[in-house]
Amino acid sequence: MLDKTGIAKRIAKEVKNGYYVNLGIGIPTLVANYIPQGMDVVLQSENGLLGMGPFPFDGEEDADLINAGKQTITTLPGSAFFDSAMSFGMIRSCKVDLTILGAMEVSDNGDIANWKIPGKMVKGMGGAMDLVASAKNIIVAMQHVNKAGESKLLPKCSLPLTGVGCVKKIVTELAVLDVTPQGFKLLERAPGISVEQIKNATLGRLIIEGDIPEMQLD
Amino acid sequence: MNKVVANAAEAIKDIQDNATLMLGGFGLCGIPENCIAALVKKGVKGLTCISNNAGVDDFGIGLMLQTRQVKKMISSYVGENAEFERQLLSGELEVELIPQGTLATRCMASGYGMPAIYTPAGVGTEVAIGKEVRNFDGKDYLMEYAFDADFAIVKAWKGDPYGNLIYRETARNFNPLMAMAGKITIAEVEELVPAGTLDPDQIHTPGIYVHRIFKGVNYEKRIEQRTVRKS
Secondary structure (H helix, E strand, C coil): CCCHHHHHHHHHCCCCCCCEEEECCCHHHHHHHHCCCCCCCEEEECCCEEEECCCCECCCCCCCCECCCCEECCEEEEEEECCHHHHHHHHHCCCCCEEEEECCEEECCCCEECCEECCCEECCCCCHHHHHHHCCCEEEECCCECCCCCECEECCCCCCCCECCCCCEEECCCEEEEEECCEEEEEEECCCCCHHHHHHCCCCCEECCCCCCECCCC | CCCECCCHHHHCCCCCCCCEEEECCECCECCCHHHHHHHHHHCCCCEEEECCCCCECCECCHHHHHCCCEEEEEECCCCCCHHHHHHHHCCCCEEEECCHHHHHHHHHHHHCCCCEEEECCCCCCHHHCCCCEEEECCEEEEEEECCCEEEEEEEEEEECCCCCEECCHHHCCCHHHHHCCEEEEEEEEEEECCCCCCCHHHCCECHHHCCEEEECCCCCCCCCECCCECC
């Protein structure tokens, strides 16, 4: 079973040279740490920055320079600032190659829910609805099951939706899956996890064809 | 052309109860601290606030929530504010949550003189309820109206008496969009410089959009999530 770092490491392998990438809050943020050195990748932060750099050194924090998670960050050579309309302009017009975000639930037709639990949590969608409505390639980083052991990969989402039929790939602590018209297609198992365990943890339609290889993380 | 006023109190003096305000900023970054403090002091009530976030409990728009001055918030993300969540769940506060890009573009449309925009954000979700859906080239879009705000209150880094504004780093965010969208736009700046000092090639908001400008004081510029790396 993978921890959060493992999920981030596996997703980092989906990032290609020359990509512009938007990373959501949580596990997706960690992906930046595992993009191979020398690969030319530009991170977009939807509050208005292309070329997001690492956290600043202690004492060099700048209140005017934050990411979409409101964390202090730095720029890199080649960075650019812009306003929020332009930021979502580049997202809507598909200039961003890859979007990685978290989810509470995903359905086997690619619907995603990640912004609201009625009566319990009302934080808002932030930029997630804009991102999932337009991004050409969306990878979800999430836990396969919730704390009660219930599957979060469902035939149909029970929570209010963020977007419809948009998720392309899911990486969880147990598996890598593609979302296809026929349902979740199992691509890889996490180290030490059996196909049977993944079956038991998946409520949505699951396609298993041939031998399922174990993930290669390094 | 001289749009300079003395301070925040003078800039906001005609904001009345039940006004609709746009407030720039993302999180606590690039928020009009001086005007928020002046609004709290003035005590205007029943406000509708259009702002990406609602501040934190003791800073930003959170200060106006504590004093119950806000009737309705229109935002994209409000997760950092416990008092906000309490007022929302108890029904004291009306809230409209909308996608961040939709929020930005509805401001932009207003400033560009366009009544509405079409966006794919929210299609098939509860955000789409009651909205016109139109299909272009096989994809569905929601029609969203331009905002109609009485006042836009923005924060810039530098400005001049003509109202020309330059923002700094990610403190730009919603500020230039909202600056274009207010019937009356109020800008507070860290540095107010004489006309001719700012390079015309570097202006983000041309002064035509700005009605009042003043030099803010005592900026706290609070950091919401201080994250650092080991040296």
